[in-house]
Amino acid sequence: MAVVGLDCKATAGKITPLRVEGGRMLRTMLVGVLVAVLSVASATDAAEQPRSGDEEQSPPAEPALPAGGPTSPKGEPPPRERPPNTRDQAARAPEQPASGVQLAVSRTKLANGLTVLVHEDRSAPVVSAYVFYRSGSRNERPGRTGIAHLFEHMMFNGGVHTEGKFDEIIESNGGSTNGYTMRDFTAFMETFPVPALERVLWIEADRMRALAITPKNLEQERGIVKEERRLRVDNDPGGKLYEELYLAAYVASTYRWNPIGFMADLDEITLADAKEYFRTYYAPNNATLVLSGAVSPADGFALATRYFGDIPAQEPPAKIIDDEPPQSGPKLIRFRQAAELPALAIAYHSVNAMHADRPALDVLQYILSQGESSRLYRALVRGPELATSVDVSFESAIQPELFWVYAQARPGKSLDAVKAAILRELAKVRTQPPDARELRKAKNLLQAGYVRGLKTVSGKANQLGFYETVYGDYAQMFREVDRWEAVTAADVQRAAQTYLDEQSQTTVELIPGGKAPARMRGGPSGAPPGEGGPPGALHRWFKGAVDGGEGGRS
Template identity: 40%
Template sequence: MIKKGKTAMKLLLVLMFSLIQSVHLQADDSHLNIRFPVEKMKLDNGLTVLLYKDDSAPLVEFQTWFKVGSKHERPGQTGLAHLFEHMMFKGSKNFQGNAFEQILLQNGITNNAFTTRDYTAYYEKLPSTKLEIVMAIESDRMRNLIINEEMLRKEIEVVKEERRMRVDNNPDGQIYERMISTTYKVSPYRWPVIGYMKDLDALTVEDCQKFYDKYYAPNNAILVIGGDIDLAKTKKLLNKYYAPIKSFPLEKKDLASEPEQTRPRTSNIRLDISSAKLALSYRGPKVGEADAYALDVLASVLGEGASSRLYSDLVYKKQAVTEVYAFFNSMMDDGMFAIFANIRPGKSIARVRSNLEKHILDIQKKGITQKELEKAVNRIQTDYVRGLQTIGAKTKALVLNEMVLGDYEFLFSDLTRYSSVTKEDVQKVANRYLQKESQVKVQALPVKGKK
């Protein structure tokens, strides 16, 4: 799950923030530019590969992203995409059992993975001398994963415990899950990435094998290798390990789109908390659309940082909440603008909600100031550039743009797109998306009798 305290078109930035030794940044009133050399190639089997050389340290980042996330599941089989994030580490034809983890550990290689609604990613950080080892392992598990009953049941229990920690026993996790399910009624975005307990328990080896065969193919993946690499040798290794993997026909299936919301929705939930929590959300545009950049700026003005409008008013002045923040989360097929507030004990949740709506209405009617605009854009751009510091973040930023926008080159134009946002743009998106009839309200209240 994407961290909820960050603004997002920073879906595109949150995953990026960590990038660049060899970045060139020019900045004046009209021009910002980030650029570093990247080579893109596609193997005959459809595997897209991005390569960049950075010999500032003897390290390599190796990332494989598959075009499959929780939105590709179906009701009754939720959590499958995330389950594979676990199962992919449990052995393949040529690296069975614990061999995968043992080989990586013995060679000083670290690894991890994550799953979203749109895609699943696996990544390693390795000494540059160990590239062939990782290629051998990763190419093998791309098509030769071993799936058996014992392994499946064990990993399902691991995922269920993860769900208990992140959702069932986490008030914020429960609120976020409720907000998503209240916002989306038709779209496959409506169920949680981690899945539901009953669906996890019902999964079979056959379900998993079908899912794996359907989505884990070279023509459904993007591979990025960055760092201290020899480009010619890397290409030879790609031909050795990946070129022999056969492509598979990909099912073209249109996912259900969410119809327009025509009236506000409210969901109340009782939780083991000492004071109330409130979440407001509004659907927005998908990643990459012009309005997404303006909504990112709006979120920053409203609720990013202690000097934002909401924090200054509700935390400092009125002392009605202990925390408040806003963010825009843009995904491949839709987006969501949200505000979260932790109500101070003894304060009215209804009054806080009214105050939040008044701040929205104020921007809809009067807009924001030039100073607020410049501050928000500067904050976003500064975070962006500061984030471009490591080899790992470069690889993540490149593959993210290639995945969600279809071209890694968008990485190099985002700063200028933020610079082009105007006060009028921010006021326009506030009026277009943050309307009362499209509001989703989730109110979390203490269980009855709890003080």
């Protein structure tokens, strides 16, 4: 259904995929200590040199930001009176959705390959700017896992003109900023008053052009990310269960590892690795800029050209080969960790975002787990009281994802009984299609979440960027309601028969035991990942939205 990545904030009693988000509060807590330790780092490599093809320049002590707007990164104010008009910029007229949701969007591509989307909304004098980089954990390789999420952190150090001042500039102009990392991409966002638009674009372009990649910054962010892993995976039973599930279910896919990466791999990332990763994945031809709010397409395109247009394109990243072999039989993994209650996850290999069966699996997910009248809730929580919670996760992604069920046993109840109840319900949906009431309820919930995701300019920018990046075209979001409405009861049954097959089943069981790690913190042991700990440090991936619980198919 929608976004999948790393970092997680679970709602009570639910486990959800970890989305590695900026960890902004955790970052704030740790950065002071790390800066003190790293203050002796060499200043001779103080900033990354500009990209190949860009002229060298000496960064000023701090960015020149006069009251009328920031100076151009090149020091020359380019023309501003007309929208871009180059041979590679095929501006597209606003496209109207096929469903009842009306959202006018204009699209262009700059000569350097940067895709720009603009949605004008004058309901409030604010703008949201999102930059999506096609840089997620799927772009990593064994031995260098976690570098995509590490770079999300690195980006908040700012570019050569704004090093150490990025957050300060945004906040002093009345805005807010954050970022998050998924398997398929990394996104950065700011929401701010209209007068700050040029300042925001200037500093975004500054860090895209030449990020401040220094030994000090790398070691600082490495330490923060490692602490984030300890908090959300190593010392969190739910987070560890999620990691074990994907490692067991996948063999060759780059979706196999958690976007936060392995500790040993994080230790091995060098300054040269960081510079090369930035050069390849943080190029304009590997990114999408989305502007939503009180800005016209003409102004948005002109400003994008002014601030981003002369950043040189780079060679595109190597193509990812998705060579996951078919699973030939069920797998079972058991692990012990300090926890109050046992829990399990049962996963099945499914499909990617653009597959024809994805809408039917969306509907099936909601029939099984959404609300107290859902099948699994009635079978495990409300009726026999076998479980404290049950949930189903299925995310829209570029590569085939997992369709998986999570449940936590009640005190005194066995995992065997919980597992048997789940498998009975899955067998029922394979043998008997849902009734008309269940089907209608699931579609209503999907559509309600979709509309909620568009209630703010930030939510709309996030959705547009997500669909442009994962589906390959933002206009695919306007076809979602029609796709769900076209799903029949027979489609749901066929999807269950096709994908909820024992041959592709992977089960991971968490058995409470052992001594609690000294660094364990947060919610009660056995709680889902992200429950407890610094609020806002990590966020659950809501279906189709990821900005602090807003929007999407939640």
